[in-house]
Amino acid sequence: MLDIRQRTGWIFLGVMLAQILLVSAQVQTRSGVRVIEAVSFGAFAKVQGVTSSGVRGVRDLWSNYAELRGARDENQQLKQQLAELELRLQEQRALAARTTKLQELLALQQATPLPTIAAEVIGGNPNAMPGIREITIGRGTADGVQPGMAVMAPRGIVGRVVGQPAARAARVQLLIDRYAAAGAQTERSRAGGMVVGIERDPPLAMELVSNLQDVKPGDVVVTSGIDGIYPKGYAIGRVESAEPGRGLYLNIAIRPAVDFHSLEEVLVVLVPPRPAMTDEDKPAVTGAAK
Amino acid sequence: MKVAAVLAALGAALLFQTTIAGMSLEGGTLVNFVLVAVVYVALSFGPLAGLLAGAAGGLVQDAVSGGIVGIGGISKTLVGFLVGVVGAQFIVSQPAPRFVMFVGGTVLHELCFQSLYALVDGRAVHFAWTTMFTQAAVNGLIGILAFQIVEGAPGLVQRREARRATFGRRRF
Numbered sequence: 001m002l003d004i005r006q007r008t009g010w011i012f013l014g015v016m017l018a019q020i021l022l023v024s025a026q027v028q029t030r031s032g033v034r035v036i037e038a039v040s041f042g043a044f045a046k047v048q049g050v051t052s053s054g055v056r057g058v059r060d061l062w063s064n065y066a067e068l069r070g071a072r073d074e075n076q077q078l079k080q081q082l083a084e085l086e087l088r089l090q091e092q093r094a095l096a097a098r099t100t101k102l103q104e105l106l107a108l109q110q111a112t113p114l115p116t117i118a119a120e121v122i123g124g125n126p127n128a129m130p131g132i133r134e135i136t137i138g139r140g141t142a143d144g145v146q147p148g149m150a151v152m153a154p155r156g157i158v159g160r161v162v163g164q165p166a167a168r169a170a171r172v173q174l175l176i177d178r179y180a181a182a183g184a185q186t187e188r189s190r191a192g193g194m195v196v197g198i199e200r201d202p203p204l205a206m207e208l209v210s211n212l213q214d215v216k217p218g219d220v221v222v223t224s225g226i227d228g229i230y231p232k233g234y235a236i237g238r239v240e241s242a243e244p245g246r247g248l249y250l251n252i253a254i255r256p257a258v259d260f261h262s263l264e265e266v267l268v269v270l271v272p273p274r275p276a277m278t279d280e281d282k283p284a285v286t287g288a289a290k
Numbered sequence: 291m292k293v294a295a296v297l298a299a300l301g302a303a304l305l306f307q308t309t310i311a312g313m314s315l316e317g318g319t320l321v322n323f324v325l326v327a328v329v330y331v332a333l334s335f336g337p338l339a340g341l342l343a344g345a346a347g348g349l350v351q352d353a354v355s356g357g358i359v360g361i362g363g364i365s366k367t368l369v370g371f372l373v374g375v376v377g378a379q380f381i382v383s384q385p386a387p388r389f390v391m392f393v394g395g396t397v398l399h400e401l402c403f404q405s406l407y408a409l410v411d412g413r414a415v416h417f418a419w420t421t422m423f424t425q426a427a428v429n430g431l432i433g434i435l436a437f438q439i440v441e442g443a444p445g446l447v448q449r450r451e452a453r454r455a456t457f458g459r460r461r462f
Contacts, residue, residue, distance in 0.1 A: 008336075008337050008338045008371075011338060011342075012337070012341050012371045015341055015345045015367050016364060016367060019345065019348075019349070019360040019364045019367065020360070020364065022349075022360040022363070023360035023361055026358050026359060026360070027410040
């Protein structure tokens with residue numbers, strides 16, 4: 001009966017729509033805006049909103065992508081800067097630590113009445129064997145270094161020059177070497193003996209101390225000077241344990257005062273070793289190298 | 291010829307309507323000549339003519355009345371289209387069906403017109419049923435009369451001319 005798809009139907013719809021628009025153009029909403037404006041504005045606003053959200057989405061997507069790229073580059077730059085700063089910080093810390101050590105070394109040099117010369121540790125023993133503990137210092141015969149001279153660090157005795165030094169280098173046998181020894185005594189009770197290097201922990205032991213001597217853990221052990229190499233009164237370490245041995249002597253373990261793993265600067269005592277004391281010189285214990 | 295007839299009918303209807311409304315406020319509500327013309331055109335020439343006549347007559351009537359232009363147009367377009375569709379589907383050549391079409395068209399027009407006004411004015415819709423049905427009846431009567439006049443006028447003229455000719459040939 002009523003087929004809106006025919007030409008008359010389309011015309012009817014067109015005429016009705018035109019008149020609806022005409023009415024809308026004359027009627028105002030409660031806010032005073034014409035209905036056609038409100039409707040068209042609302043419809044356009046929806047279209048605009050969809051378009052705007054689409055454009056904004058694409059823009060945000062692009063912006064995020066660009067920012068991510070920028071963030072990645074920035075992240076790499078910051079990581080590089082951080083690595084450089086960490087390296088610089090380590091350099092500064094090392095410099096500060098070295099300065100501190102040099103200050104300590106300088107203080108030791110000034111406090112020591114003996115002639116000394118500062119030397120830089122330039123390497124270890126290239127042919128190290130078990131129990132052999134040697135380092136190489138950057139001073140030699142050109143600086144007055146001779147074999148047998150004592151080497152010290154701010155915290156205590158390090159060792160002695162062994163072998164024939166070169167003009168600008170010398171080998172130093174550390175006190176913890178299994179073939180090294182030094183005359184020593186406890187600071188508190190003045191119990192004398194000989195400190196030798198051993199392959200245990202702690203790496204020093206004090207031998208030839210009578211069972212009758214008063215030695216306790218915590219006692220400070222210093223050089224006695226009877227060996228003719230090490231000047232008297234410099235720290236060797238601290239007693240960690242002191243127990244009666246099977247014979248006449250105590251078994252005394254000593255923790256070294258010097259950290260032998262972080263030696264950088266040392267002092268070489270420019271005093272040639274003198275012959276070790278004889279039995280007549282007393283005390284009974286000799287501290288020369290074994 | 292058809293377009294001219296439709297335009298003439300609408301023009302005459304508008305003229306009558308404004309004249310009646312100018313003479314009496316009550317008279318303006320008792321009859322709607324423009325609507326009668328639209329229904330007449332729709333019944334005579336079909337839905338397309340009906341909707342176009344309704345749109346044109348309604349818009350002009352709205353413009354003349356000073357109201358919102360388009361509401362009367364929409365109402366009369368709807369009435370013209372539907373009456374034309376119904377008139378094309380059913381036999382409405384007798385006075386009774388035509389009267390029903392005029393009455394139905396008038397009621398539909400009033401319902402649509404009042405509803406649209408209430409809608410765009412934002413007020414509650416209110417139908418004056420007595421006035422509506424009175425106008426529907428008057429419109430129906432006027433429509434039937436219009437059909438009778440238009441359909442009966444050619445025969446009346448022919449009969450008058452034939453009677454004159456008969457009297458002229460007589461020899462007394």
